[in-house]
Amino acid sequence: ELKVEQNPLFxxxxxxxxxxIYCNYSTTSDRLYWYRQDxxxxxxxxxxLLSNGAVKQEGRLMASLDTKARLSTLHITxxxxxxxATYFCAVGTSGTYKYIFGTGTRLKVLA
Amino acid sequence: SQTIHQWPATLVQPVGSPLSLECTVEGTSNPNLYWYRQAxxxxxxxxFYSVGIGQISSEVPQNLSxxxxxxxxxxxxxxxxxxxxxxxxxxxxxxxxxxxxxxxxTRLTVT
Numbered sequence: 001e002l003k004v005e006q007n008p009l010f011x012x013x014x015x016x017x018x019x020x021i022y023c024n025y026s027t028t029s030d031r032l033y034w035y036r037q038d039x040x041x042x043x044x045x046x047x048x049l050l051s052n053g054a055v056k057q058e059g060r061l062m063a064s065l066d067t068k069a070r071l072s073t074l075h076i077t078x079x080x081x082x083x084x085a086t087y088f089c090a091v092g093t094s095g096t097y098k099y100i101f102g103t104g105t106r107l108k109v110l111a
Numbered sequence: 112s113q114t115i116h117q118w119p120a121t122l123v124q125p126v127g128s129p130l131s132l133e134c135t136v137e138g139t140s141n142p143n144l145y146w147y148r149q150a151x152x153x154x155x156x157x158x159f160y161s162v163g164i165g166q167i168s169s170e171v172p173q174n175l176s177x178x179x180x181x182x183x184x185x186x187x188x189x190x191x192x193x194x195x196x197x198x199x200x201x202x203x204x205x206x207x208x209x210x211x212x213x214x215x216x217t218r219l220t221v222t
Contacts, residue, residue, distance in 0.1 A: 033211075043201070043213045048210050098170070099210065104155075
């Protein structure tokens, strides 16, 4: 059974600082996705990573995928308050159409 | 472009009452459709997914059921709600390997 784990679960950081969120998964997959959820809202797609070594960047966020290590990272550069949200990674399972989500990382950026 | 609709947006139901949540997708054909549930402050749990009309895969045995009577319509039902059914219900769709896109969600409170 595919398991997807994120750490940390909670992250409080100062504006201007850098930090990385980690997403580990338990079985082979080359499809990894990152989402953002604001309080009380649905999820919004951030990044789609479809191969080993894939790197995507948007503004202060950069996501990467290492399929050999079964690890994806979401790096935050010079955090700003607007990045405060919960971030989820999700893994597409090989041979099926299922997408399994991680536990989520609640990020709070302090001014 | 594709649009996904869910209704109602919020719902308060007594224990033991029936449930019907509806999801429709516009702007695409033959999508894969998904129901996820998010308990308060928690991650996303995959409940059901469907790859075609009448084809339903259940991920979690419980008192919920799903149906797909039309290509772009997905319905989540229950005959008798439990307190533990409270949560944020999210419908999602996908085509190929691009991950899932979510609808706005239905917030269900069982009292």
